[in-house]
Amino acid sequence: MALVPLLVPRAGGGAADAAPAPTAWSIAHPLLAPGGLPIGTHTTVLRLADGSLLLHSPGALSPADVAEISALGDVSVIFVPNREHTLFAAAARAAFPRAEVHAPASLAASAKLGGPVRAHAAAGSGAQRPFGEGLFALTVEGAPRLDETVLVHAASGMLVTADLVFHLVDLPPSFGASLLRWVGSAGFFGPTGLAKLAFFSDKAAVRRSVEQLLELPFDGVGVCHGSPLLGGAKPALQQAFASFPAPK
Numbered sequence: 001m002a003l004v005p006l007l008v009p010r011a012g013g014g015a016a017d018a019a020p021a022p023t024a025w026s027i028a029h030p031l032l033a034p035g036g037l038p039i040g041t042h043t044t045v046l047r048l049a050d051g052s053l054l055l056h057s058p059g060a061l062s063p064a065d066v067a068e069i070s071a072l073g074d075v076s077v078i079f080v081p082n083r084e085h086t087l088f089a090a091a092a093r094a095a096f097p098r099a100e101v102h103a104p105a106s107l108a109a110s111a112k113l114g115g116p117v118r119a120h121a122a123a124g125s126g127a128q129r130p131f132g133e134g135l136f137a138l139t140v141e142g143a144p145r146l147d148e149t150v151l152v153h154a155a156s157g158m159l160v161t162a163d164l165v166f167h168l169v170d171l172p173p174s175f176g177a178s179l180l181r182w183v184g185s186a187g188f189f190g191p192t193g194l195a196k197l198a199f200f201s202d203k204a205a206v207r208r209s210v211e212q213l214l215e216l217p218f219d220g221v222g223v224c225h226g227s228p229l230l231g232g233a234k235p236a237l238q239q240a241f242a243s244f245p246a247p248k
């Protein structure tokens, strides 16, 4: 079973309570970054208010993955979260041809997405709800080279991100894992050293987006690179960006 439910324990929930039906799932895929770094990636599947499904940052989906997702419902949205996570978008489009592809505005004309796309909202627009009730989309300010839009899914209590934060804390020992820790990309929850250098060109603006995110309803974080955080997400996110200058 490749699909793993993302379940955030709710306050007040006791052992006698029935487990809630999952509304969010994750599929882990092996993936090597340039240099052989074992960052892996995850496809996240979210149930929308109309019952259909959104695929966040699809990875290399096997026929078995496609069958498992299809058994959950119709995929109506393929969500390309940023300029970096485009590798498997065209294949996902081929697997789910009825889905609408949403992608950063700066990629709207890119041939690598395999067809027309709907553009994410511009950075600075705050939280939007382009997919109906219960799912917020916020384009992070201060990072135009990444141009990432993150999602907050109220039903599951998950914030879903691609490269805003990594959470590579359970890598099997290897040279690549050591290198990832050495370059500041593994061993913690938060923005990587590379993202701080290459993507977050206006850190005060990034922090303003993080503070807007903290107003939204979540307590877990689904990441593309590493393990999901299933609880305590807001203090962890606040701490992760505490060194970024406060927005004016």
Ligand SMILES: [Fe+2]
Pocket (backbone or CB within 6 Å): 084, 085, 162, 163, 224, 225
């Ligand atoms: Fe990434």
